[in-house]
Amino acid sequence: MTPRPDWPKRLFDAVMSGCLLLLLSPLLIAIALLVRIRLGSPVIYRQERPGRGGRLFTIYKFRTMRPDDGRVRQRWASTDDPRITLIGRFLRATRLDELPQFFNVLKGEMNIVGPRPEQPDIFAELHDELGSRYGHRQKVLPGITGLAQVTLGYDTDLEGVRRKVDMDLAYIRKRSASA
DSSP, X not given: OOOOOSHHHHHHXXXXXXXXXXXXXXXXXXXXXXXXXXXXXXXXXXXXXXOGGGOEEEXXXXXXXXXXXXXXXXXXXXXXXXXXXXXXXXXXXHTGGGTTHHHHHHTTSXXXXXXXXXXXXXXXXXXXXXXXXXXXXXXXXXXXXXHHHHHHOSOOSHHHHHHHHHHXXXXXXXXXXXX
């Protein structure tokens, strides 16, 4: 099976991201000001994530947590994580914290739809636990959203991750088959 060329999806995602960033710029500015007033600087949270082919890229999000002391190992944030602020809880619940990722799409590091990229430490753990099935998600660019994220929400346990991986792999197979 020949993989589908990426340029039509890439073009669509880049045009959509540019239009959405322009259209949503007043909201982005308002959120940035609110985060700046409530949490201080930095407003944008940056974190390395493995993308297509395992290449690391910097993902952008509005900051939703108080900073930890830097000695804490990467971990999943639970819904009752004490680091999440009140404004952060709202931004996460509405997914508005992820709007800066449209810049990642413009840069060609992400798609609008695709498997969600995970933190490197967590990726390594899940790859060890789930094997190459988990790594197959890196055959395509990661996405701001995907069927697994919309359907199943945040991961809370390994079984939830397995269900998401199954959905991500089905998306990748269907995408490749529709070439």
